[in-house]
Amino acid sequence: MNISMLLEMVADSAGDRVAVGSLTYAELLERATAGAKLAGDGFIAVDVNSEAVPIGLFSAALAGVPYIPVNYRLADEQLRAIVERAAPGTAVVDPDVVGRLAGISGLQVIDRPSFLDSIAGGEERGVAPSDPDAIAVLLFTSGTTGAPKAAVLRHSHLSSYVLGTVEFLGSSPDDAALVSVPPYHIAGIAAVLSSVYGGRRIVYLPQFTPEAWVDAARREAITHAMVVPTMLGRILDHLESSGERLPALRHLSYGGGRMPVSVVERALTLLPDTGFVNAYGLTETSSTVAILTPEDHREAMASDDPAVRARLGSVGRPLPTIELEIRHGEIWVRGEQVSGEYEGIGTTVRDDGWFPTKDGGRLDDGGYLFVDGRLDDVIVRGAENLSPGEIEDALVEHPAVAEAAVIGAADDEWGEVPVAFVVTSADVTESELQTWVRDRLRSSRVPARIEFLDELPYSETGKLLRRVLKSEL
Amino acid sequence: MELKAGSRWRSAVCDTEVVVVRAPSGAASLECGGQPMIAHDAERPEGGQVADAFSGGTQMGKRFADPETGIEVLATKGGAGSLSLDGQPLALKDAKPLPSSD
Numbered sequence: 001m002n003i004s005m006l007l008e009m010v011a012d013s014a015g016d017r018v019a020v021g022s023l024t025y026a027e028l029l030e031r032a033t034a035g036a037k038l039a040g041d042g043f044i045a046v047d048v049n050s051e052a053v054p055i056g057l058f059s060a061a062l063a064g065v066p067y068i069p070v071n072y073r074l075a076d077e078q079l080r081a082i083v084e085r086a087a088p089g090t091a092v093v094d095p096d097v098v099g100r101l102a103g104i105s106g107l108q109v110i111d112r113p114s115f116l117d118s119i120a121g122g123e124e125r126g127v128a129p130s131d132p133d134a135i136a137v138l139l140f141t142s143g144t145t146g147a148p149k150a151a152v153l154r155h156s157h158l159s160s161y162v163l164g165t166v167e168f169l170g171s172s173p174d175d176a177a178l179v180s181v182p183p184y185h186i187a188g189i190a191a192v193l194s195s196v197y198g199g200r201r202i203v204y205l206p207q208f209t210p211e212a213w214v215d216a217a218r219r220e221a222i223t224h225a226m227v228v229p230t231m232l233g234r235i236l237d238h239l240e241s242s243g244e245r246l247p248a249l250r251h252l253s254y255g256g257g258r259m260p261v262s263v264v265e266r267a268l269t270l271l272p273d274t275g276f277v278n279a280y281g282l283t284e285t286s287s288t289v290a291i292l293t294p295e296d297h298r299e300a301m302a303s304d305d306p307a308v309r310a311r312l313g314s315v316g317r318p319l320p321t322i323e324l325e326i327r328h329g330e331i332w333v334r335g336e337q338v339s340g341e342y343e344g345i346g347t348t349v350r351d352d353g354w355f356p357t358k359d360g361g362r363l364d365d366g367g368y369l370f371v372d373g374r375l376d377d378v379i380v381r382g383a384e385n386l387s388p389g390e391i392e393d394a395l396v397e398h399p400a401v402a403e404a405a406v407i408g409a410a411d412d413e414w415g416e417v418p419v420a421f422v423v424t425s426a427d428v429t430e431s432e433l434q435t436w437v438r439d440r441l442r443s444s445r446v447p448a449r450i451e452f453l454d455e456l457p458y459s460e461t462g463k464l465l466r467r468v469l470k471s472e473l
Numbered sequence: 474m475e476l477k478a479g480s481r482w483r484s485a486v487c488d489t490e491v492v493v494v495r496a497p498s499g500a501a502s503l504e505c506g507g508q509p510m511i512a513h514d515a516e517r518p519e520g521g522q523v524a525d526a527f528s529g530g531t532q533m534g535k536r537f538a539d540p541e542t543g544i545e546v547l548a549t550k551g552g553a554g555s556l557s558l559d560g561q562p563l564a565l566k567d568a569k570p571l572p573s574s575d
Contacts, residue, residue: 001479001492001547009549013533127514132479156478163494163547167570168534177575187575194575224573253574279574288574320569 001159003136004061004128006197007032010169013199017173020051020202028054028196030122035059037123038115040108042089045069045183046079046097049204052112053183054192055119056092061136061155064129065089068138068150069184072097073460082140082148083107132156137189138343139283150343151283153189160336161286162193164321171200178217178225180205185461187226187256190287200224208460210238214246221248226279228256228462233263239270246271253277255288257462258373258389260396261313268301280315280371282357286337290324290369292316307364313393314368324363325354329385330375331361360387377466379408379416384444388466391418391447394440400428403456406447407466409473420447421469423455474510476503476544481513486521489531489552497542497558505531506554527562529555537563 007029010017015026023031028051035043036059043060045053045068053069060067068086070079072094079100083091088106095111102109110118137153177195179202181187195202203220205213213235217225227235232254239245252267252274259278267276275294281287292315300311318324322335332354340349349355360372372387379386388406395404403423408416422433430450437446457468474482476493483490484505490513491503503510507524511517531537533551538544539558545566546556556563 001494005492005549009534012550130477130479130481159494163536164568165571165574167568170570177573190575194573198573224575226575251573253572255574275572277572277574281574291571291574293572319571 001132002061002128002130002134002155003158003162003193004032004058006159006162006193007058008125008128010196010199014169014173017199018201019196020054020204023051025196025199027122028058029125031055031119032058032062033125034119034121034123035115036062038090038110038118039063039065040088040090041065041106042086043067044083044086044089044091044107046072046083046091046093046101047112047183048072048094048206049179049183049188050112050206051204052092052116053188053204054196054202055116057137057189057192062126062128064131064134066135066138069188070140071182071184076100078148080104085150086138132159139184139186139189141283149345151339152341152343153286153339157286157337157339158189158193160321161190161288162197164337165288165319166194166197168197169199171195171198173199174221175223176201176203176220178203178205178213178220178222180208180213180231181226181228181256181461185256186281186283186287187228191226210234214238214242214244217246217249218244222246223248224251224253225249226253226255229254229259229263230257230458230462232259232267236263236266236270246274249274251275251277251294253279255279255281255315257464258371258392260393262396264297264312265301268297278315280369282359284338284340284355285333285335285357286339288319289322289333289335289337290315290318292368311364311366311368314364314370316369317367318369324369326361326363327356329360329362331357331359331369331371333357377407379406379418381408381414381416381418381444386418386445388418390441391420391437391445394437394445395420395422395433397440398428398433398436400424400426401433405456405464405466405469407469407473409448411448417448418445419473420450421453421456422450423453474502476501481549482510483513483515483517484552484554485509485511485518486523487552487554488550489548489554489556490550491546491548491556493544494536494547495543495545497539497544499542501542501544501558503544503546504557504560505552507557508554523554527555527557528553531555536566536568538566539563
């Protein structure tokens, strides 16, 4: 089914509830219906977070064309290359972006304030397109090599995800979600759809800083939020130093990258009344496929059993609507929300519906999933496969190490050897850290070299940029 | 009736409306209140009545399925009639609420 029907249902039943900003659900639908008339052949968004994101997403759905959010922070050349691929269509953009998109063939550019003005009168609803296999969203993923790829998410994928995970109007009218992930990240799309179908108010943070996030959470009495790992660490730092707490926050979910167990433990201690959810998923799977629930967190934290305790470092168990298997160390998933398709490349989903994620992982006896990271990042030392995550975890356990990244460096003897980059919070030497790792892991895992950096390179969505580190070798 | 995924239907005898989330494996008749449902854009005929055997009602936002044919529908509007496929009541698909991960 077309995702716009999710909004129609909520507008019918709870049209007076606030959806986003000052817009009610009824108004959101009226404006999206007006926006659909401007969408052309594709609704491209190059913008920060605002109510224009849900309006644009549903405008595109109602027009039966893809919603294509693009990272406005890209350099001009990259940005233009992506928008040229996304064209023809209409681009709704931050006013600062207008000039950067001049002269692209087939593209109509409107700045956000003008777009919002032109649809402010709304429009009577019509009939939504019914093709469930039409493309709902195209997301350009950064990729580690080569040209960016566009992940294809069809209406059937996104609506299956929402119907399988969210109860219709299951939120109370007082619930509010703080969305700080950008609109061109799958978590930003999932946040809109889940919030809408649950009838939850969306509060956007246009630009993440820990101070702004905590301010917004307190001011808006935020009950639900999703953050990426780097954000959570910084939020905790801020809460610790300011002494502020978040009494309204019932659910804080995190995902999108590797989360050190020490940060999770800190979070549970600092916010004992908040339920934590670790979500694992990919763009190609319409976001979450496995979750570590608040009960899982509490149970693991309270347990003396090392196997149960270790689950704080897992991503929990697959959703009931998802099948998940480990094949030769790789995580495979199957379910109606799984797309696995790239524009112009095709699908990597097998005929029987199974999709190889290219993430390494393992399941424990209780069915809890541990993600080792991208298989592409595996370091092959001699004939042995080393997971960078395992070595990074060992390094971060050292009291003087705040952050760690491990990559493979070419080596004449072994082919590849692990090299670590660390950010420290106290004095420690390379040989002390090498001894520390040797005491915990097999000697093949000991970094051949450890570089000390002031900070590690992350994307703004919290992904460690290993390619940047590789280029420094 | 062609119960394609994404197609929308309304009850001939009450306010119920549905969208087909998953199509059935073969030809079938989708009914509400004991009467075949009609196309979403069709006018509801006058004087129709919900049959007693199918008067349990349909609640908006609930999903209904039939494991045999594989059909799954979502109620986009509630009504007094209950849903059936070729006379067999459709079962409510219970979904365990999950903690929000978004």
